[in-house]
Amino acid sequence: MGLLPLNYRRPPYVEKTRSSSEGAKSQASINSGSDNADKPTRSLKSARSANALGIPPALSFDKIIEGGTCPPCTTRDFMNYLVYVERSAENLQFYLWHRGYVKRFEQASTRDLALASEWTRTMEDEAAMRIQKDHAENLRRDPKSSMVAEVFQGTDFEKGSQIRMGSFSDSNPFSTPPATPGEHEDLSDFVGSNATSYRIQVNEAFSSAGLKAPFTIQPFRKEIERVIATYIMDGAPRQLNISDREQKAVLQALAYTTHPSAFRTISTLVESELRRQGHPNFIRWSICNGNSARVLFARVLGVGLVASGLGAALVITLSRAGRGYRALAAIVFVLGIATLIAGYKGMCVVLHGMHHRHVRPWELFMADEEGVDEAKKSLDSFGSSNSYEEEPWVIRYKRRNIIRKIFDREVWIQEPALRQIQDTIFVQSVLCAVVGAGILTGVFMAVPGGNFF
Incomplete structure (x- = not known):
């Protein structure tokens, strides 16, 4: 293939600095001029191009997601990096689920699709205004607690249940848990008591946001309830790093419809974070050929x-x-x-x-039965938290002496x-x-x- 230009610079490390206000501005600029937020906009794909980041087109984000790359730069490798190094795999898990959900929704031909109308931008703006109004009212009633909330707004401490400091490292996989993906999924197990359990949790989330429980006859409603319980509600095992206002906005949308446009508030933010931070850091880390x-x-x-x-x-x-x-x-x-x-x-x-x-340390023991099971779990859209600290390989790798690690x-x-x-x-x-x-x-x-x- 030859060489890249001799003035080539590897991708710089991108810190995780998105705040709520920055995310809103980013979303507004990304979505401007487009009414269909379920598909990535041109401005998002072109933002901070591969050349500017030191990433060749052959290793672009879309190329990796579409399966056009080889190890160690595949989607699975990207997921493992987010799980074991950056500890933010819930972003890619949600992105892959939403990507598959949009396709399945568009290809569905059942009559009940008419019950899931689009969540328009006008509705989104009105919901944002109501949330802002409620926030101002809370500030007027309880200025002290609201001042504290303002101080931590947009930070990882905005909601006590969502502390994701994510100290990143190019080589150390040992820390707090992360997450993983899955695009198409067998939902046959999501019935009976499981469905009832998720519905109870989701109804509590809607109630805490001041919303009424939605109609259950809408298409894909059971799957949406599972998504809310996995990624959106407080205390979810793979809770996305979104602000309180963003959480309320998406809950309002999902209380109204199961149309993919209901995720407009967070889907673009998640994709933007993957493209602008997770992907460049993954390529930078992949360049390292040694532990x-x-x-x-x-x-x-x-x-x-x-x-x-x-x-x-x-x-x-x-x-x-x-x-x-x-x-x-x-x-x-x-x-x-x-x-x-x-x-x-x-x-x-x-x-x-x-x-x-x-x-990689987690790859060394993939031949073990436990390792294979964990690898499969990491590619599921739904499941428990992305913690890996209890996986067998962690202790076994820590016990290796330095000479053995070098070789x-x-x-x-x-x-x-x-x-x-x-x-x-x-x-x-x-x-x-x-x-x-x-x-x-x-x-x-x-x-x-x-x-x-």
């Missing part, structure tokens, strides 16, 4: 080689050896600086030479676009190393000999 122990080892090795080169050049300079012998240190300088630069970007040059990567099992990188990025970074590292080695060698060549021994 944290191997990358640290590579950096230490790079520093050691540079130090050895300096020591050798200094000894030769102080000796009676000819000036030309000092140039031999340039070889060690090149190796050390290239290894150090690549290690700084999360790559091990030895693994790169074979286009290999370390198997963990390796697999070949199948995705050509990812190999192309890594090749480019390797060439950049070598070129920088050549320049750095040339400068250091030139300095030692210019210094007069010591002739001490």
